[in-house]
Amino acid sequence: MRKVVAFMAGMFVMACNGGGASSDPVAQTTKPSTSAQPVAVVNILFEGDSTMFGSDVMSCANPNCQNLAGNEPVVVTALLNDKNGFGAGAVSGTNAGVPSSNLAEMLSGGNAQYPNSYPDVLKRAQAKIVVSNHSMAGRPEQFEGYLNRFIDETLAADKIPVLEEPNPVCHDKRPNLDAYVVVMRKVAAARSVVLVHQYDTFKTNPYWETLLPDCVHPSSNGYAVKARNTAQALIPIIQKLRNN
Template identity: 30%
Template sequence: MSLGCAATLSACGGGGGTGSPASPATSNASASATAASTAPKSHVTIYLDGGSTNWGADIDSTVKEQSPAVGQGVVGRASPSPAQLMQTDFDAALGAGVVTVIDGATPGATFQADLQATGVVAQSISARLGSLTTPADLVLSNFEINDQYVLAESPQTYASWEQQWVQTVKAAGATPVLQEPNPICEPGFNIPVTDEFVAQTRQLASTQGITLLPTYDAFKLYPLWNLTTGLMSSDCVHPNETGYAFKEAHYFPVLLPVVRKLLAQ
């Protein structure tokens, strides 16, 4: 049998050349598989991927933790971290144990490094998702700051890597969710270019029906957002604890309905 016929017996006329309807056993199996794939879930697993602003780096924090990034050592981390903030919100909204948020972010990572396990990333996102005991339902990510300022990518190149990340997450059987970044204010910052990066992400989300969690515009509109008395730590790249809570307050109302739909609530 040719490869083409192996792919679809009915189209190739298997069993006599006229094609034949699927047997009842085949039909029942297909229906059961479809029902299983669309059945409401009793538990949802969220994998929080991304860079340091998803991990919760905060240079001013008194909490010091070992970074998961290769060779980075101990760094300051906001307490609660972004994953902890999200977990607390889901526990309060849906009850403890209904949603599990896995903290998988790597400070210093980019989309390219995340996909290829290069630089500070020890294991690719594909490998990490494949090794989970409970498969991820949703995978969240944002690497914009590092892609813009560390790799000096163009917004178009960034969009290309972001698209590859989306495809990789889907191939792992999970649903990708994109997050907008916070702006930064360190020397050399370029908000107009960041606007272009964010526009690329918004376009990708819109054209492909991907959930996008907002924060960028709200962050910029916050009075004196770029001060330590506002939303930023003293490095002017990472939010302070108030800033991380501010981001979660904008992410969560958009993410919650996505999870409720999976749970059919």
């Protein structure tokens, strides 16, 4: 899988430098090989808020929020299906991100954002892996309980839970976001759950704030960075599933 890691690193550099000739991270992804051998498809369900949905900052100023074509689930799926990844058709991703939602709403259901409870959603989902990118809900101590509930209910449905850190923000709308990141890391370590490291990884780029046009939602290049981090974290899980 060295080729996969090298390919992800290349995507990260392009995203941080503006993407070269194209600002579309999907366009920057090498097309999957048409000669790839058929494989059992690994389905992934991507849950989260607007930063998982892939909100386009400009359209989200309107009631009908649209998402970028190069949103995180789309780019993650393209990376993993690339000829330098697992090959064409190896992975299928479903973007279930809902703008202005939180983890408590997703778990309970019965609300405008989530009419069905999370266990009901899992019963119908074909996904074997569920990635959660909900970064805040209630107070930090309450958030810990929601994260554990997400893990418990995902495991009970015979699926693999993955936690994803939020990208950082560059204003004071979420002044305590750090506290929620600490909680997520604590839960992931205690429960031996894969954690996608976004928060500090973004900050390794001295120009990371330029990847967040409104200081919260990533640009297309910002979503490419998120996707690269997520794909890299998912590689060992997918490899294990394919070997079983």
